[in-house]
Amino acid sequence: MPLILFNKPFDVMCQFSAHERRKTLADFLDITGIYPAGRLDADSEGLVLLTDDGKLQHRISHPDSKQTKTYIVQVEGIPDDNALARLNGPLDLGDFVTKPGDARRIEEPEWLWERQPPVRHRNTIPTSWIAMTLSEGKNRQVRRMTAAVGLPTLRLVRIAIGPFSLATHPLWPGEWREVSTSELDRR
Structure with a gap:
């Protein structure tokens, strides 16, 4: 049962x-029978885990599994x-509370890495960076959270899922590697 970062x-x-109109995972991964354990929308970047094991997929992506996700x-x-206090939650987004x-x-x-195409730049509006770690991952949650506190998201990069991080497993965009599932068992 491979686990692919x-x-x-x-x-x-x-x-x-x-x-x-867009490229898909098939343009980068020539491995049959694997599926993402959680997703990122097209305008987000970063770490995705893939496996051929349905139980492992559920264990990684289900909120009860306590696999935190970290974004910049x-x-x-x-x-x-x-x-920041509001982002630390709980935050009411209308249809759910984080x-x-x-x-x-x-x-x-x-x-x-530089994003292609680059994020639009406006001289009159400053930008800044936030690191966010969440224990859930509802559709477009990070973007909705930052918008709710008046800070629209310009760029979103997931850098970690549970014990797997782009800091400890460096990959450039489009790159992948197989890892051991034993790291999940150490948590």
Whole structure:
């Protein structure tokens, strides 16, 4: 049962079936029978785990499994203490209330690759970076959370899922590697 770490590039669909306008996982991974354990939308980048084991897929992606997910987020504006406190939750997004998480200001990571195409730049509006760790991953949750506190997301990169991190398993966008599932058992 392989466990694959993949650094999903921007504008790639997190699916193997063909898409009429965008690249998909099939353009990068020539491995049959594997599926993503959780997804990233096309305009998000970063770590995706894939496996051929349905139980492992459920264990990684289900909120009860306690596999936290860490994101670095470039936002429009500068977060103040109130915005960070709200991001740390719980935060009411209308159709659900988020679980508490961990959000903090960070400097732009020096190791981060350039996005293609680049994020739009406006001279009159400052941008900043936030690191967010969540124990859930509802559809577009991070983007909805930052928008709810007045900090629209410009760039979203998932850098870790549970014990797997792009810091300890460096991959450039489009690269992948197989890893042992034993790291999940150490948690």
